[in-house]
Amino acid sequence: MQQASLYTPTVSRPVYILGLSFSYHDSGVALLKDGEVVFAAQEERYTRKKQDDRLPVSAVAHALQFANITIEDISAVGFYEKPLLKFFDRLLPTYIKVWPRGLLSFLHAMQDWMHQKLWIPQNIRKELKYTGPISYVQHHESHAASAYFLSGFPDATIVTVDGVGEWATTTIGKGNGTEMELKKEIHFPHSLGLLYSAITYYLGFRVNSAEYKVMGLAPYGKPAYMDQMRKLIDVKEDGSFALTMDYFDYEYGLKMTGKKMEELFGHPRRTPESSLEQFHKDVARSLQEITEEVMMKIVTQAKKICPSRYLCLAGGVALNCVANGKILRSGLFEDIFIQPASGDAGGALGVALCLWHRMFHGRRREKMEHAFLGNAYTNENIRAFLDAEKLPYEHLDDAALIDTVSSLLEGENVIGWFQGRMEFGPRSLGNRSIIADARNKENWQKVNLKIKFRESFRPFAPTVLEEKAHEWFDLQTESPYMLLVADTLPAKRQEIPAVTHVDGSARIQTIRRNQNPRYYDLIKCFEGKTGCPVIINTSFNVRGEPIVESPKDALHCFLHTYMDYLVLGNIILSKKKMPPERMQETEAYLKQFSLD
């Protein structure tokens, strides 16, 4: 790290810190002003390339524009990992260890490094026209900081679990005031995240992207392959674990698993997009069981080594909301904070927060109360866009908007709901969401097949008014980031079938008015009309595309699906009122999907 003297702030000028994560997957940017998060976004939303890993030039431009500053106002830039440590300390020795098996993989990695990763600071300076200091924080420290420094806890046990950073794949640490230290690590190639990804690959889904599909598939299966799982991973009582590397190809190959894995399970790898059999569901369930077991052991050990009443979780595996729900219900901790951007994009937040505390010795900021940290569009922006598109719309005042949309929600309408600042992290939380009536079972199929064009096994998440959550779900705490799974109460399961999974569980988002007044008011009004404080909330995108960022993206999604209404700020569009020539475009596009 750079010397602290480089960063001494002037009295009159606020300290702006820019955190960056890129070059692996899921680029992100976070901007702090005097330690407060003023903006955070993923690059994919702007470039429309899912999981874009390039230097987040567009997201940085939006961050600067949002804060009304230029790059010259940035006091320090932080990068979310240590690239040279990763290359010389892990990648190179790993390739030497498995040589010559990893030749092809090594050549790919070298090409990537020579073109991009070795030149990270040079690229930051060149692309962003930045001349100030650049600091680096280790990958898992970035994850840990993204949770701990935004938890609002005075101290905490910290656990991070992901695929891999430089070396670490799992860490245990302690936060105390403005200090944070990682005390224990498990190193590559032993990785719970890579085990999950390897089985995701074996089940024919996309790695680093579709792990949550495997989690959604698990409730349909039985844990019939636990013996095989225990051959893949040896777990000790203290939560430490080792993978049996014979079964995995990721150390030296261009794929995650090979013949040995197929022999272990007695089935070939599932061809992507082919039908899902009971076998695949059983493997998914077994993987989920072992993941929960390992996570429980890790957090139990973490509490012993770094005791606190509070737990902070981050890293890709912290997006496993079934495991999170189990940890919460264990009662091991009084309260838990999980960073909503727990994937690598969230590392941008973490590195920026590390710099704020370590370089500038700044005071701690309050708890992160919501994830609406991206950019917004005004009604004027939206109207100008729609006028240029020559599309009919209605512009309603706030009260009429809530009343109209809550009425439209009753029954089978599916509505694109685009409001205010974009969410940071992989979940739509009510500003870039597709919403529908959770009481209507048909809506599950309708949204899956006619809007998302995807596999129908996955359930939808509910948003519920926070004060009513305990009346509908077995949940006694808030879950504002859709990161906890709990059971729908048996008496309510028939009432909200579209959000209740086959095992009775639901992936819950709670909403409090001060987190998002308009979204809260909408659901409150819907409850007044129907008696139900729960709606379907799913991400506003079509299969294979990032979540929408702009009115243009939202309109594209509206016109290329069977969505019934689109609400952009205070402006509402009805599919029935779209001009015939635009509908021809829609019908031509939709013909490519076989819809029964």
Ligand SMILES: [Fe+2]
């Ligand atoms: Fe990570």
